[in-house]
Amino acid sequence: MAQLPAGHVPLIGTLFRWLRPRPPCIDDALWERASARLPWAAALDPPRRERLRRLAARFLHEKTITPLAGLELASEQRVLLAALCCLPLLEFGRAGLRGWSQLIVYPEAFRVRRSHVDAAGVLHEWDDDLIGEAWDHGPLILSWADVQADLDEPDAGYCVAVHEMAHKLDALDGELDGTPPLPARWQHAWARDFQRAYDAFRAQVDAGRKTAIDPYAAEAPEEFFAVVSEYHFSAPALLEEEMPAVAAHLARFYGPPPSL
Numbered sequence: 001m002a003q004l005p006a007g008h009v010p011l012i013g014t015l016f017r018w019l020r021p022r023p024p025c026i027d028d029a030l031w032e033r034a035s036a037r038l039p040w041a042a043a044l045d046p047p048r049r050e051r052l053r054r055l056a057a058r059f060l061h062e063k064t065i066t067p068l069a070g071l072e073l074a075s076e077q078r079v080l081l082a083a084l085c086c087l088p089l090l091e092f093g094r095a096g097l098r099g100w101s102q103l104i105v106y107p108e109a110f111r112v113r114r115s116h117v118d119a120a121g122v123l124h125e126w127d128d129d130l131i132g133e134a135w136d137h138g139p140l141i142l143s144w145a146d147v148q149a150d151l152d153e154p155d156a157g158y159c160v161a162v163h164e165m166a167h168k169l170d171a172l173d174g175e176l177d178g179t180p181p182l183p184a185r186w187q188h189a190w191a192r193d194f195q196r197a198y199d200a201f202r203a204q205v206d207a208g209r210k211t212a213i214d215p216y217a218a219e220a221p222e223e224f225f226a227v228v229s230e231y232h233f234s235a236p237a238l239l240e241e242e243m244p245a246v247a248a249h250l251a252r253f254y255g256p257p258p259s260l
Contacts, residue, residue, distance in 0.1 A: 178221030
């Protein structure tokens with residue numbers, strides 16, 4: 001069989017490389033401006049910060065960011081939102097972006113009409129004022145004013161974007177129950193430790209005791225997961241003190257929290 005000359009690249013291989021799309025990227029100057037406004041990104045070590053940049057670029061490539069009610073978002077602000085939403089994906093990776101295609105951003109808290117039919121067949125309707133929401137197979141929705149407030153106080157225990165992204169991760173296995181997709185053995189330990197922590201926390205809230213963690217975490221297991229995810233990034237020392245087993249699972253799932 002004839003041998004190709006040294007250094008020869010087959011034409012078909014060259015063609016395939018030419019046709020392969022380049023991975024999405026974010027301009028250096030734009031990334032520096034956007035990430036400088038994101039305290040959690042600035043606190044990451046260089047490899048994880050670069051990983052966040054690649055995830056944010058993927059987010060911008062795959063998602064439509066839609067500002068509503070007169071809000072306008074500059075390129076820098078869109079990069080900031082993408083990076084913020086990708087913080088919980090540093091270990092999980094781009095698979096965490098599956099199943100939805102749009103980020104909707106309101107200038108501030110938004111109102112949602114709710115309805116529920118009770119056991120007696122009676123329809124109840126009411127309005128909820130929200131700062132964020134994640135639909136199972138639909139968009140992620142954020143209040144820009146509350147995103148800004150989280151950035152202004154990054155160690156206060158709140159991060160609405162992380163909260164809603166936790167719901168997106170939770171829903172990936174088809175059930176919103178406070179447990180994201182995990183290997184079987186880890187999932188068993190996670191479910192055990194989270195249930196114990198949730199039950200103990202809910203008992204505190206039901207007893208009217210003041211809690212160090214936002215009492216909204218007692219609403220349901222999925223809200224518990226979303227709230228403690230916020231604390232992992234914005235008040236990790238407090239979370240470790242209050243719920244060490246939960247903090248350990250989140251450090252494994254999200255990676256070590258940024259040191260602000």
